[in-house]
Structures are given as structure tokens and as C-alpha cells.
Amino acid sequence: MTQEEEEDVLIVVFIAETEEEYVNQVANEVRDHFLEEVEVGLIEIIAPTAAYYPDWNTLRVTLGDSRERVKWRSKQNLDFAFLMMYAQPRGMFYIQLxxxxxxxxxxxxxxxxxxxxxxxxxxxxxxxxxxxxxxxx
Known part of the structure; x- marks a missing residue:
């Protein structure tokens, strides 16, 4: 990104996991590689708590999908919603990569x-x- 773009952007690294040790490991790797960007606020690192997600065993199986696919689809939707809700007040536009x-x-x-x-x-x-x-x- 150009300097001008960096001044107009917030990069949110969303770690879509709840296992605390793994989340901390990934967050530390991001900080190790992009310390300056984290310190100046260009990069923020977030992760949901386990309480954010439902009991995956209670999901209704739909669309002829396997229980695992229903869980994957549901988690993906919740992950996207979490990230969008976090980002919404932080900028005019939202880009997900x-x-x-x-x-x-x-x-x-x-x-x-x-x-x-x-x-x-x-x-x-x-x-x-x-x-x-x-x-x-």
C-alpha cells in the first residue's frame, strides 16, 4: 500500500478460533512480523470468545448437508457477522480479504x-x- 492508502486504512486481522493458546500464537506471529503496523494502529487483531458461538450440536441440519457442513456454514456466517460488526463503526467502506x-x-x-x-x-x-x-x- 502507498503511504496515503495506509493513512486511510485499518487492517483487522480476525482470528476465527476460540482456543486461547492458538489465538495467542497467531496474534504473536502477526505482531512479530508487523510490529510497527500494530503499534501505529494500522493493524488490529481480534478473535471471538467461545461464548460467541452456539452449541454446534443443536444446529438443525438443512439443505441436505452433513452436520459438519452445517457447522462450517454456520460458523462462517457468524465469523463474517462478527468481523463486519467490529469493522462497521471504524470506517466508511469495508473490504474483506x-x-x-x-x-x-x-x-x-x-x-x-x-x-x-x-x-x-x-x-x-x-x-x-x-x-x-x-x-x-
């Missing part, structure tokens, strides 16, 4: 310009898609 996504230079500026153009032209939108593969984060 998975940990294996590679971005192009100035991707933040490009997306922001397109979003602001839509707003300036009074074009209503809820989601802007910048990937041909669907929602991959």
Missing part, C-alpha cells in the same frame, strides 16, 4: 475511487464486486 489473496498495487485507491464515483453519480449499491470468482474474501 482472505489470508491467501494477492492484491494489485494501489488496490485500495482503485476500489475507493470506484465507490466514490458511484456515490457522486448517485448510483445505489450495496456491494461492489472486484473479483470474477465470486465472494472469496
Amino acid at each position: 482472505e489470508d491467501d489473496i494477492l492484491v494489485k498495487p494501489q488496490f485500495v485507491s482503485t476500489m475507493k475511487t470506484i465507490a466514490l464515483e458511484r456515490i457522486a453519480n448517485k448510483q445505489q449499491w450495496f456491494v461492489l464486486d472486484f473479483c470474477q470468482l465470486g465472494f472469496i474474501g
Whole structure:
């Protein structure tokens, strides 16, 4: 990211696990690799508590899925909701990227310009898609 983009961005690293030792290990690895970014507030690290999630054994099996798939789908939805609720008051726009996504230079500026153009032209939108593969984060 450019310096200007860094001044306009908050990176939230969401560790979607509840096992405290693992969460601490991942958080420490992020801090070790990006200490300056964490210290200046460019990166924040969050994780839900175990109490956030329901009892997975009580989920109703739907869509012909296996119990494991229902659990995975439900957890993914709750994880996305947790992250979006955390991020909502922290910025005007929200971009979700998975940990294996590679971005192009100035991707933040490009997306922001397109979003602001839509707003300036009074074009209503809820989601802007910048990937041909669907929602991959």
C-alpha cells in the first residue's frame, strides 16, 4: 500500500478460533512480523470468545448437508457477522480479504475511487464486486 492508502486504512486481522493458546500464537506471529503496523494502529487483531458461538450440536441440519457442513456454514456466517460488526463503526467502506489473496498495487485507491464515483453519480449499491470468482474474501 502507498503511504496515503495506509493513512486511510485499518487492517483487522480476525482470528476465527476460540482456543486461547492458538489465538495467542497467531496474534504473536502477526505482531512479530508487523510490529510497527500494530503499534501505529494500522493493524488490529481480534478473535471471538467461545461464548460467541452456539452449541454446534443443536444446529438443525438443512439443505441436505452433513452436520459438519452445517457447522462450517454456520460458523462462517457468524465469523463474517462478527468481523463486519467490529469493522462497521471504524470506517466508511469495508473490504474483506482472505489470508491467501494477492492484491494489485494501489488496490485500495482503485476500489475507493470506484465507490466514490458511484456515490457522486448517485448510483445505489450495496456491494461492489472486484473479483470474477465470486465472494472469496
